[in-house]
Amino acid sequence: xxxxxxxxxxxxxxxxxxxxxxxxxxxxxxxxxxxxxxxxxxxxxxxxxxxxxxxxxxxxxxxxxxxxxxxxxxxxxxxxxxxxxxxxxxxxxxxxxxxxxxxxxxxxxx
Amino acid sequence: xxxxxxxxxxxxxxxxxxxxxxxxxxxxxxxxxxxxxxxxxxxxxxxxxxxxxxxxxxxxxxxxxxxxxxxxxxxxxxxxxxxxxxxxxxxxxxxxxxxxxxxxxxxxxxxxxxxxxxxxxxxxxxxxxxxxxxxxxxxxxxxxxxxxxxxxxxxxxxxxxxxxxxxxxxxxxxxxxxxxxxxxxxxxxxxxxxxxxxxxxxxxxxxxxxxxxxxxxxxxxxxxxxxxxxxxxxxxxxxxxxxxxxxxxxxxxxxxxxxxxxxxxxxxxxxxxxxxxxxxxxxxxxxxxxxxxxxxxxxxxxxxxxxxxxxxxxxxxxxxxxxxxxxxxxxxxxxxxxxxxxxxxxxxxxxxxxxxxxxxxxxxxxxxxxxxxxxxxxxxxxxxxxxxxxxxxxxxxxxxxxxxxxxxxxxxx
Numbered sequence: 001x002x003x004x005x006x007x008x009x010x011x012x013x014x015x016x017x018x019x020x021x022x023x024x025x026x027x028x029x030x031x032x033x034x035x036x037x038x039x040x041x042x043x044x045x046x047x048x049x050x051x052x053x054x055x056x057x058x059x060x061x062x063x064x065x066x067x068x069x070x071x072x073x074x075x076x077x078x079x080x081x082x083x084x085x086x087x088x089x090x091x092x093x094x095x096x097x098x099x100x101x102x103x104x105x106x107x108x109x110x
Numbered sequence: 111x112x113x114x115x116x117x118x119x120x121x122x123x124x125x126x127x128x129x130x131x132x133x134x135x136x137x138x139x140x141x142x143x144x145x146x147x148x149x150x151x152x153x154x155x156x157x158x159x160x161x162x163x164x165x166x167x168x169x170x171x172x173x174x175x176x177x178x179x180x181x182x183x184x185x186x187x188x189x190x191x192x193x194x195x196x197x198x199x200x201x202x203x204x205x206x207x208x209x210x211x212x213x214x215x216x217x218x219x220x221x222x223x224x225x226x227x228x229x230x231x232x233x234x235x236x237x238x239x240x241x242x243x244x245x246x247x248x249x250x251x252x253x254x255x256x257x258x259x260x261x262x263x264x265x266x267x268x269x270x271x272x273x274x275x276x277x278x279x280x281x282x283x284x285x286x287x288x289x290x291x292x293x294x295x296x297x298x299x300x301x302x303x304x305x306x307x308x309x310x311x312x313x314x315x316x317x318x319x320x321x322x323x324x325x326x327x328x329x330x331x332x333x334x335x336x337x338x339x340x341x342x343x344x345x346x347x348x349x350x351x352x353x354x355x356x357x358x359x360x361x362x363x364x365x366x367x368x369x370x371x372x373x374x375x376x377x378x379x380x381x382x383x384x385x386x387x388x389x390x391x392x393x394x395x396x397x398x399x400x401x402x403x404x405x406x407x408x409x410x411x412x413x414x415x416x417x418x419x420x421x422x423x424x425x426x427x428x429x430x431x432x433x434x435x436x437x438x439x440x441x442x443x444x445x446x447x448x449x450x451x452x453x454x455x456x457x458x459x460x461x462x463x464x465x466x467x468x469x470x471x472x473x474x475x476x477x478x479x480x481x482x483x484x485x486x487x488x489x490x491x492x493x494x495x496x497x498x499x500x501x502x503x504x505x506x507x508x509x510x511x512x513x514x515x516x517x518x519x520x521x522x523x
Contacts, residue, residue, distance in 0.1 A: 031236040034506055035229055087233045090192045094237040097196045100210055103203070 009043055009070035011077040017088065022048070022062040028091050029065055032084070041072040042080040135159050138214045139167070140495065141202070141238075142488025145191045145231030146223025146251050147276060148174040148182040152198045153485030154206040154213075157492055164261055167206035169478060169485040170198050179311040181304065188226035195234045202484065210242040215500070217491025220248035221512030223276065228508035236506055247491035248501040251482075252277060252514040256288055257493060258486035259448040263473035266444070269436045271429060271461070272514075274449030274482075275300035275319075279514060280343065280432050282440045286519045291436040292343030299425050300451045302347040306421055309358050310414050317481070322418045323454050329415030336424045343435060345428045354421050361412040368411075426457045430464050443470025453480040493521045 019025040071077035174190035218235035278294035307318030
């Protein structure tokens with residue numbers, strides 16, 4: 001993080017969120033990155049490493065959603081990250097309860 | 111808290127027949143997510159391509175109710191929507207007896223509305239669209255209200271009065287757009303009523319407007335003087351609210367004065383023994399009744415009931431006036447009332463009197479469809495989807511400002 005320090009955006013935070021599968025990691029990325037950051041004082045980037053058919057280590061990498069936040073002040077950083085966490089929480093809850101396999105499993109129980 | 115609304119079928123006999131007959135071509139299903147204000151609604155609708163009939167498979171709603179004297183703030187409302195989304199979606203799917211695979215599209219409210227609640231529902235709708243691999247359709251909230259009103263009432267080409275907590279517009283259709291003939295210049299009529307409910311500190315459950323309507327029914331002995339603010343085709347409500355607030359302040363002072371006077375009387379007459387004082391206090395309400403709306407100084411006693419009555423009569427008269435002018439302009443004798451304030455029966459009654467004089471009629475729906483709901487988003491979204499419209503994921507944002515006439519109504523001639 002120190003390496004790519006931006007003097008005008010000194011407050012930085014990187015969040016890594018592990019998902020069970022590369023599919024879910026990429027869905028979270030796509031659902032969350034649509035809404036632009038409202039303040040020009042905050043910059044952010046989303047990454048998921050593309051899934052490779054190679055080693056399991058690489059596949060584990062593609063399950064991780066990585067978000068880099070940079071802001072002018074710690075306050076701006078906190079506000080932006082808090083709001084991101086709330087959205088992330090909703091995305092994960094929707095995945096846990098409304099993915100097709102979850103619904104199908106529930107139906108068969110009933 | 112409001113109760114979830116049971117699923118229902120739209121009126122009209124053809125719908126049930128259509129279900130049996132249209133076995134050849136599969137009906138299309140749309141799921142709609144609405145959360146532009148304090149209601150979170152998810153509904154599922156079916157369109158039969160052969161009969162052109164719609165069927166409502168589920169229409170579930172949960173309302174964020176703030177304490178008396180307060181309004182709903184964007185942050186708290188968004189939090190409400192996030193915490194109820196999964197539950198409401200599960201119920202909607204269960205009631206519709208559908209699996210996500212059966213759906214054709216996921217519709218969500220793109221705007222207009224409050225930013226944070228809109229965004230929270232859009233995030234969830236996007237996640238559903240990605241999980242289930244179904245296209246997204248962004249819907250204009252106002253168009254949702256209009257299309258659902260037309261579908262339920264069967265009104266062909268009405269002048270539409272769209273009145274809610276966030277919007278006040280008189281709309282007529284021409285050349286594939288819903289054109290705005292008149293609108294509020296400041297706050298929405300529903301906002302005026304909601305905020306007056308806050309001034310009186312009456313309950314927001316089930317809705318502040320509903321409680322004002324109930325109080326207004328008990329009033330009506332006097333029509334208090336309030337400004338009447340129609341400006342051409344437009345109207346203004348903020349000055350009326352300010353005047354009503356001033357009257358409410360005067361009412362409180364008056365109540366305090368009366369209480370003081372009565373206390374003086376009891377204290378003066380009774381030497382003080384406790385038993386005596388309570389006996390006197392019981393007499394007071396009777397004495398008040400005798401004065402019948404007049405205090406001893408012969409001043410008019412203002413009651414919350416009269417205030418609600420006067421406010422409703424004034425603002426509804428304004429709405430009827432601008433609607434009548436639009437009808438004369440367009441040459442239509444049908445009025446369709448949509449939006450949350452549209453379930454007010456006094457507004458429907460006043461509009462009905464005006465329409466009857468013009469040889470026309472009023473079309474209104476009940477609270478299931480008047481008040482914000484998911485099914486209207488599903489319906490308008492599915493209509494757009496059937497013309498080939500989709501919202502690409504990258505463009506599936508929300509916007510607080512999204513005018514009714516920005517939408518190309520491709521599905522009408």
